[in-house]
Amino acid sequence: MDNTWGDLTNPTVDELERLSGVHPGSRRVHAKGICCRAAFKPSGLAAGLTTAVHLREQGGEVEAIVRFSGSSSDPSLADLMSPGKGMAVRFQPAGGDVSVLTAVNVPVFFAKTPSSFIDLIKEANRLKGGGFEAIAAAAELAAHFPEARHAMAHIGKLRPPASYGACRYYAIHAFMLVDAAGKRRPAKFEWLPELEVETLSLGALKSLPEDYLERDAAERLKHAPLRFHLNIVLGQDGDPTDDPTVPWPDGRERIEGGILEVTDVIPEPDGLTMDPTVTGAGIEPSDDPILRFRSPVYRESARRRGRGE
Template identity: 55%
Template sequence: MSNPLRLLSPDSQAGGAGESDPIHFDPAADAVDELESVSGVHAGYRRAHARGICCRASFLPSGKAAAFTTAPHLQEREIKAIVRFSGSSTDPGLADLLSPAKGMAVQFLLPEGGRTNLVGVTVPVFFARTPQSFMEMLTTLNRTRAGRMSKSEALKNFARHFGESRQSLLALKRLKPPVSYAANLYYCIHAYLLVDDEGRRRPVKFEWIPDAGVQTLSIHEAAAQPDDYLESELRTRLGEQPASFRLSIVLGEEGDPTDDPTKRWPSDRRRIDAGRLVVLEPVDEPAGLVMDPTVIPDGVALSDDPILRFRRDTYAESFKRRSAEH
């Protein structure tokens, strides 16, 4: 069967594949091509969440998750970490106020070597259920903006996906500009599985709850801020004292969807307070940093969420391109 993603983006075959050409089959490259079409190529930058700031951090696990998982960062030992806060835009020059959601990506440096990443954003759900619908929505957006798709066709395409993207669009609409990167609640969105020492698996989701509380600005206050106010605010804040977050693990129950990042679980699910992340000081970005959310240690497993699994190759593709540029 032909690649459904490829069929959705025939324009990227510009130049024309002749009959003897090999068939191109690279959904991750297609996805990154589409991300690049949103605001052009910004050499050296991530193809999404382009603008950001890295910090040195330390995670102090509470030990309460240890009954559910053998994962080394969720036992009792303190773990060093790198955090990258970001704006979600593909354009590193876009003002903080204009980039819709914010990101917080944490890389835990595991005691026996190796790493694992937890990547969150300020909305609880994603707008696409599958890589195919992600691509269809993004190509529709890009082609409409470039005048290559009529508005009525675009509306038809978006309407087809409205059911899955509705919650995410509502959450984006409700978002107010944050006072600080340190004053947001970040949702890691996807389900994962925690695996205990007897191999039992339990579906979970992760959230970072700010000790500073969620604090927002009015649009007037935000409009008076410099374009990069979130980075300068964080530098000033950390110059005075560390910022911190609790890692909250939401325990899924029978019937909670693990394969659908557009759906939330019921709000009464039991939670474990798994520990506290202390963000210490801004640092230069470490070489080779890729916050791939599928990099997990023993004691954690990936769920059957197709978007989660798709992210591995797209993050690698974005890294390949940006690290070859200056």
């Protein structure tokens, strides 16, 4: 267990709770969501790069749980009011290691260290208390935290998606693929929907229910699975693995790791935690301090949630 940032864990969760108050039993972020059953079918194209079971077995099928969510800490917030969307996948291969991949609909994060993350959340809370509108607050944050400029630029362009199944999702962090000889290669992951990426027009927003994304997913899954292709983006020398605020250059080699089929809505399993540092054999967290800090923050959030706090 990494205790490097142990003194920041509780204060960080405290600041996240201040964003919209404490909602007992709910996650501290991505509070509102829907869980689904899924199956992942590996392409086998990554077999030479990693020993990860869920990426190697061409023609096989790996059980998975998917959680789609909004980014807000408020579980009652209308879907329209939370521009960031998430897709977390828990791969559960038979007889193999569980591996978790969390992704959102922006390609970079807004902080590169745990210290700057908590400072930014504190500033967001201050601006919220001062009555800033969301756009003005984002501009203010970008001015005070230059490392956040890429993420804020992407967030500023977000429009309400037509469906959870019509978003492109990015895992944000770099990971290390480890092959049978122990060779390590940096990689990032992206989910590309088979549905066309689609956002809603202003006219369509007027009549939407607060939980339109959950309703849409449930209705679509009555007729056909939602499918996503897993892109594995291969890094090169010099590509940063320790800074999730900086995008890798365009044109990096991509291979398709497989296809995820989301089949039906299920109740959320008790105690489900989507910790992205749970990678299983063949994939390792990179030296990204934000990635590694997420694990103790998730644990503390889950502890409070489990106690009904």
